[in-house]
Amino acid sequence: VERASRKKILTCDPNSGGACVDKIITTLAHHAYRRPVTKAEVASLIKFVNAAKADGQSVEQGIQIAIEAMLVSPNFLFRIEHDPDPTDPGKVHRISDTELASRLSYFLWNSMPDDDLLATAEAGKLRQPDVLDQHIERMLEDPRSAALAENFAGQWLEIRNLDSIKPDPGKFPDWGPELREAMRTETRMFFESMLRENRPLSDFLDARYTFLNERLAKHYGIEGVSGPDFRRVDLNSDQRGGILSQASVLTVSSYPTRTSVVIRGKYILNNILGTPPPPPPPDVPPLDESSVGTAATLRQQMEKHRADATCAACHTKMDALGFSLENYDGIGKWRTLDGKLPIDSTGTLPTGQSFSGPAELRAILKADMEDFSRCLTEKLMTYALGRGLERYDRRTIDEIDRKLAAAGYPFQSLVYEIVHSLPFQSRRGEYSTQRNTKPKELAQR
């Protein structure tokens, strides 16, 4: 039986002669390098086929070696973007159309451009605004855009850590591979639905639906969901809603044996509000909460900690946010007691807003979308560009957020705006410390 992959590679009979081999190699290299290939490049690959033939190997074996070579070539392994002025940070230039096609496909699909996208780029049409938008729309609809949920959401929400986290089975007998996979699936499907249905960003903070199977529904105490398949479920109680109530997020922000208000508070500051706390100042020992056994002493200890002015600066906010999620245990199960003591999930933010429990925190977060929108824009932008954001990107971010706010924060608009933005469409030379130490005469020699 001929494998599909083999059929895809051998589009003609390689034994029929050089023309066919040429065609096969050119097509493959074109895809692998994500740009038109030169005759010289094809020739250097066909050498492998000829060498194999000379050794008495088949043409197919030769093609196999050529493919191996392509796959370790830096042209395949690296996303190359050329700079006319590689060391002049003052010179901004538009990236080429094929480079733009790669940026777009790695952003949305985490993979190489398909024929359609590449052809449009090579025809010089990709930068026509309506054409670009058609491609974004097409690519978002394509199943391959699930990669955005898998990779971006996996990093942003730290869901990838589900693999390495090991809740204590003694404390959490429910924990196991099945539950872990269910947690991962919920967040992935939720993110995908946010994207595909172009839902408002505020749904991330509080949505009236989620995706559950029987295992996870049981974990959440939600009835009427049976079987291993995931489905969309409307949420009727205010115990759940949005990512901060999803078990995946609550598990990766806990210790193996218990919850941590500090980790969860920091998680919200980092990933939702985009205001990461600075590291603790020198000479302050890291907060020791490892011996805390019960919520009451935990709270007492945190209060004591906050009596110190230097600690209070960050912990007042961080801990308060963390306490709002105390109704979820270390693997995200709803609870009203920690051991024998009742959960106290009240808190007051430095703004003076006070809340009791996760639902009220969600309402506070949702009421002020600016911070969250900015945070998500920055994270998605960083992901799309594959580089950290710089001061000069700030104006773009402000502009995108303004537009988003005016439109009511539809998720897909964020994607479109990023693709159309200056940083996505261009690059600049890099500031090099060597530049000034090397006189021109020397460099030219």
Next chain:
Amino acid sequence: MITRKALSRRSVLRGMGATVALPFLDAMNPAFAASKKPPVRMAFVYVPNGMNVASWNLNYEGKLDKLSPIMKPLEPFKQDITVLSELTHNGGRALLDGPGDHGRCCGSYLTGVQPRKTLVDIKCGVSFDQIVANQIGNQTRFGSLELGMEDARQAGDCDSGYSCAYTNNLAWKSDTQPLPPILDPRAVFERLFGDGLALTPEARALQSKYRRSILDFVSNDTKRLASDLGPTDRRKLDEYLTSIREVERQIERAEKDNAHIDPHMDKPYGIPADFAEHFKLMTDMMTIAFQSDMTRIITFLVTREGSSRAYREIGIPDGHHPLTHHMGKQELIEKVIQINTYHVQQFAGWVEKLKSIKEGDGCLLDNCMIVYGAGLSDGNRHNHEDLPTLIAGRGGNYIKPGRRIVARKETPMCNLFLTMMDRMGVHVEWFGDSTGRLEGLDLA
């Protein structure tokens, strides 16, 4: 088994019609026959989060007598180990850089420098194992091996503003390029012994021929690309090119050796869930790599610095790092001691293995310097002086083990590295913050 004239294990087995594993025969190990002095090898076995020093330290100097509770598993090998005290890494200290002792202590451990506090533009130093590898690595198939056991990301904040690159790597090829440890025993196996396919010599020769021409092709492609790239991109390509050359060298070396090394173990399936099993698989392969002289330098990051791994294997569900901040609670201190001892117990298993293998007039262990140590002293206090350190082996009839040597207070750890470099045949004047060589290892 690695030199041309060696009698291959496979042919021995074929001749005997054996299908079961046999112990190595000395006759198959002619590379270091009596006439030829076996090479010295060195390895670092790094454990995270310091130790419970009260249960690690000995209260006497000189000849080893009663071992401390944590060292207890090494009792049978008392005559093969040297306990070192008062070695310090100043680069691990804050020195005005604020918190982040876990990040710093691992970054400075083999480099001797204080790493830059950053999440983005990481900067550390070339680690001394890599300085040795650059000098003598061409004598073996692999200049060095970097192994580890805990899955960990390589980016992001792992300690108060220190990049995970610092806590998750021991070896640094350049000041910006850490060498991430291989974690999966299967990947180590494939790296060392190939894909495990039994190829005919002709097929193998053809395979290396093609591989080499692929590497030529790649290095041409890479050079061509570098012309209009910025410094960072160019550095990335440089690093790629360097790694290609390294592979090229390995192929060359393998051809010259003209021998296929039979590891005599089944290819592992992947990462075992059980800590001890994982540890054993990794050290088994390290043993073979040393024994067959595939490399002379190994760094082994048992778990990453700051690790919060739970040790359910010994009934400890709490994370290692949170436990070390025990606030004086005896119950938690006990658990830290248990984890420290458990690690030493696994290490003792490796020492036993190295000792069981004959080499020349003695055993493989005699020609090794296996440093076992932590980058922090007391895990609770985060201090960087008197780091828990011991060496197993004699470094080729140099070290006189069976003793505890107490150096002067604040003796740089880098002094030990200089002495080790001497033993490895690499002589440099200074390294990191060294103030001289660590004397006394060779005194009986």
